[in-house]
Amino acid sequence: MLSGENNMYRKMISLIILSFKEGVRDRALIGAGLFSLMMMGSALVVVSMFMRDLDKVSVDINLSAIAFAGLLLTFFVSINLMAKDIDKHTIYCVLSKPFSRSQYIWGKYLGIMLLIFMAFCILTICSSITILFIKSQYEFYFKSFSWIEFYKAVYAQLLLLFLLNAVVVFFSTITTSSFITLLFSISTYLAGQTIEEVVVFLKSKNAMDMPLSESINAIIDIAQYILPNLSVFDLKVQSAHAITISYNYLFAITSYSLIYSVILLLSASLIFNRRELK
Amino acid sequence: MKKVFHYNIIPFFLILSLGGYFLIQQNLTVKRENYLNQSYMGYTLPSKISGLAALEFKGILSDFLFLKVSTFLGDKFIKREMLADKHADYIYNSVDVITDLDPWFWDAYLFADLLLTWDFKKIDMANKLLFKAREYRTNDFKVPYHIGFNYFYFLKDNMNGAKYMMEAASLPGSPTWLNGLGTRLSVYQNQYKPAIMFLSETLKKTHNPALAKQMEIRLNTLIALDKLEKAVQEYKKIFGFLPLKITDLIDKGFVKTIPQDPYGGEFIILKNGRVFTTSNMIHKQKKSN
Amino acid sequence: MSKILIKKISKSYISDFKREKKIAVDNISLNIDTTEVFGIIGRNGAGKSTIIKMIMGFIKPDKGDITIDGKIPSDPDSRLKVGYLPENPYFYDNLSAEELLKFSSTASGLDKEKARKRIDKILQQVDLYSVRKQRLRTYSKGMTQRAGICFALVHDPDIIILDEPMSGLDPFGRKMVIDLIKDLQKRGKTVLFCSHILNDVERICNRVAIMDSGILKGIFTKQEIFESNGMEELFLNVVRGK
The missing domain is CATH 1.25.40.10 (Tetratricopeptide repeat domain)
Incomplete structure (x- = not known):
């Protein structure tokens, strides 16, 4: 009765549900939700101030609202769920049960992902309603709008959060305070969003007049491999103009996000196995 | 008893400060408007x-x-x-x-x-x-x-x-x-x-x-110009020379009225038979900044 | 037969700022038998909690071995039949007591129907049944402590490890905990607890270990405590080295 695969499955589900429930009642969640709903609502007004790219503007605002809500969830709710769990010793609740450290990491991560996935579903429904409403008001300006491209951008945003939350989980296993985890995660996010542009800029400068030294070049190359390139998940502008994103590209970024997250979570498990929980 | 008195004056001060805030806010709005009018916001952050x-x-x-x-x-x-x-x-x-x-x-x-x-x-x-x-x-x-x-x-x-x-x-x-x-x-x-x-x-x-x-407005002006120009061409066809003034077109019955230029200019006939407006389709300027 | 076997364990911490080595537990061996209530007594910082955290696998000893029912602490299965109450229990704020206990029982492999019955029963026992659907953030310290005890006992474990079970409880609460421990003893469970509150210890323990600054000063049976004019007297004498 006490062992076997079925049991292990139930055990993990109970941990995922525990994290999900704890997160779903976090007050920061309500804040993030309200903020993005207000942003979507503002689209209804703001759109009328533009001349003709009304479809683009409403997609921009809605996708940004979703993206921003996702970031708020990650930096407030996930940090609460992961780093504070270790910080405040609520982790004893879980680890006094027959869970290994790795199971803890994966269960927590999947709980957070479940939470973010649900939040995304709700936000996507809300933004779809907003866009549908604007579309019915200004049908003429929505000729090039595409739902499929819109949902592709939402999906890419979800992939970004899969990766970013793995980053949060990773940092919470190596740092001793939730504040440092927050700091590191935000830094990684900022660096990940800008690395591509910085590299392009530096390399172009390199080609033109200011040759970079070997060592700087090497550092850039290493940074490019270590840091996640988060710009690849940003399809908002393309989606706003209904520019078709190929399924090949979507497949590539899906694999990228999955592999990067799995590497982070495996390293987190390794590190966390040795961690002393004083 | 002192405590009670203390609590009674808090609302009084609150109302007083709210009044002060209201005055300052109004003052600030005026000042800010002047500031914004005087300062030119022609800067743009480079896209880099x-x-x-x-x-x-x-x-x-x-x-x-x-x-x-x-x-x-x-x-x-x-x-x-x-x-x-x-x-x-x-x-x-x-x-x-x-x-x-x-x-x-x-x-x-x-x-x-x-x-x-x-x-x-x-x-x-x-x-x-x-x-x-x-x-x-x-x-x-x-x-x-x-x-x-x-x-x-x-x-x-x-x-x-x-x-x-x-x-x-x-x-x-x-x-x-x-x-x-x-x-x-x-x-x-x-x-x-x-x-x-x-x-x-x-x-x-x-x-x-x-x-x-x-x-x-611009479109209407252009339509008016086009209409007048056609009238001028017809005038020339019949009389062999251009009208001297734009009002000649009414006098000779080519148009019923001369439309108003919404930009506040006057329509004139050039030597080559084209019709222009002195406003050049730009609004008359009020003041410079 | 011993349920928990501790062989010559040592643990020292390196403090973060001064880089000084601080010995928390020094070469301690303990045997806790089945159907025994075992208390570890000592002042704050004596190393009681460290021992319990090593048994639970939260920290690893520098030297020595620990086995629980023949399994080492890094094996998650070693905790399958263990119930644990942390010191100053702090649970997930946004969950209700009922949800917390549901997790505790499911994670330990209880099926749904059985879990539901156990949860209702134990909540009634500690007088939390009426507030079982409230979030834990609304609980007072004593209520949290009682919820923690439920968390440790809900899956009917064979080994119960309690870190400062009496702290934050009023006299009624203490009486309740004592009754619970006595009940566990009657049902043949293994109970290990640590405390710096000496009252009542002699009433419930079969054996008591006295610790000071990481060193085991001695293990005493109920009889020995009784003979030395009670727990308080014994403790002071042992710690002062008489």
């Missing part, structure tokens, strides 16, 4: 910085910046303030940054195009932005169409005008009348007709009411 700082929010930042530029200039238009070269530079730089953030943003390109050509006569700037648009909006007939129009109407360059009009005609979604326009352009040279067609077509797809009104 704003692009990086925008992270993944480039699209919405481009919307925001565009809104800022269009309300700033819209305000100037409503107040009929003078628009100087620095404003043209401001439009060009801002729209350049906006379209770095979102290179497909047609609204911004078109806004810059309409203002830079009609109001500032900076055709080179307008075309520079349009060529940028052409790199990204490869399938959009509107881009070469506007380039062609600028060449033809403003630069009097029929060859380039025809070239881009024909390019526009070859792209999907282009209106059928565009097809012949490229070849017919030379026929229309020195006429208002293409401008009327151009503006009415653009007007049809413009949602923003303030801008639409501007364009409508």
